[in-house]
Amino acid sequence: MKETVLVTGGAGFIGSHLARELLDHDYRVRILDNLTPQVHPDGTPPAYVPPGAELIVGDVRDRETVARALQGVDLVCHLAAAVGVGQSMYEIERYTSINNLGTAVLLEALAQADVRRVLVASSMSLYGEGLARDGDRLVEPEERPIEQLKAGQWELRTPDGRVLEPVPTPETKRPSLSSIYALGKYDQERMTLIFGRAYGREAVALRxxxxxxxxxxxxxxxxxxxxxxxxxxxxxxxxxxxEDGGQRRDFVHVRDVARACRLALESPRAPGQAINVASGESRSVLDVAQALARATGKTHLTPHVVGKYRAGDIRHCFADITLARDLLGFEPRVPFEEGIAELAEWL
Ligand code: UD2
Known part of the structure; x- marks a missing residue:
C-alpha cells in the first residue's frame, strides 16, 4: 500500500521538487504551505507544485490545521521555514516564531498522530566557518575579526597570521551559531531528534x-x-x-536534495542522525559566476569584485558527505556543469 507523506513547505523551492520526487516513487503527497508572500508574491500556488499533490494552505503554527494535515499520514518532511540568514537578524520574532515555534507545534501534534518517521530540514549555517587545516592539524576556525575584514583580509588565519586551508566539513564539527536563522535550524534539528527519542519515533535531520x-x-x-x-x-x-570571490561553498542540485530526502525517509539507518546533504565538491563564488556566465552566454558581463564583505558571511564551508553515502546510500547525480546548463535554460 502507498504511504502518505506530509511535506510542510511543499510549495516552496525544495519542497516542490521533493513532492515530485515522492510522487514519482509512488508515495501519496500532501503539502502544508502558507504560500508566504516572500516566495509567492501573488498568493497563489506556483505552477511547479505537482498536480498530483494535495495542497492544504495554512500555517505550521496553527495547531488545528497541523492536526488536520497529519490525518492518515505515515511520514513527515518538515521543510516549512523562514529562510534568509541576514534577514533573520532584523526579524528575530518572525524567524523564531516560524522556525522554532512552528517545529514545536508540529512535534506536539506528532505526539498525538500515528506517524512513523519525521525528517527536518536543517542547514549548513549551523557550522559557521567550515573545518580547516593548519599544517597537519585540523581546526575549527573562529569568525573572522571585524578589523581583519575592514582591512580587506579575507582568508581565515591563525592568531599569528598563518592562512588556514579549508577542508570538507563533517557532521562532527561543533556548531558555531552566529545568526538567528542558524540558531533556529539548530533548535529545529535538536528538538526533532530529542522528540524522536522520547516518543519512540524515527527522526532524521538533514543539513x-x-x-x-x-x-x-x-x-x-x-x-x-x-x-x-x-x-x-x-x-x-x-x-x-x-570579498574577492574566493569564498568556497558546496553547491548541490535541488533534485539531488529531493532524492536525499526520500532516501532519508526510507533508509533503515537514518533515524537519530543529522546528516550533511551536499555535492561533496567545493567551488569558489567566482567559479560559479563564471560557469553561469558561460552557460547563459553572458561572458561579456565580467564579474564585479566589490571588495567588501557581507555582514555575517563565512569564508568557506563545504561538505564531507561520507555519512550520507554510508547511511542513505546517497550519491549526487547532477554534475555541476549540467545543473548550471539547466539553470541557464530555465532562467
Ligand atoms: C546561507 C546559509 C545557508 C542557506 C543559504 C541560502 C550560512 C552560513 N548559510 O548560505 O544555510 O540558507 O544562505 O541559500 O549562513 N555572494 C556574492 N554576491 C552576491 C550574493 C552572495 O558574492 O550577490 C556570496 C556570499 O558572500 C557568500 C556566497 O556568495 O560567500 C554564498 O551566498 P548565499 O547567500 O547563496 O549563501 P550562504 O553561503 O551565505
Missing part, C-alpha cells in the same frame, strides 16, 4: 548546503547566490562578488 536549481525564487533577495546571479544576468548586469 542542506547551498541548494540551487530551477524554481529558486529570482525575485527574493534572500535567495541563494546562483539565483541572484541568474537574475542579474537576465537584466544584463554583471554579478557582484563580495
Amino acid at each position: 542542506f548546503f547551498n541548494v540551487y536549481g530551477p524554481d529558486q525564487a529570482l525575485s527574493n533577495p534572500y535567495t541563494g547566490v546562483l539565483a541572484i546571479f541568474g537574475s542579474r544576468f537576465l537584466n544584463d548586469r554583471p554579478p557582484m562578488l563580495f
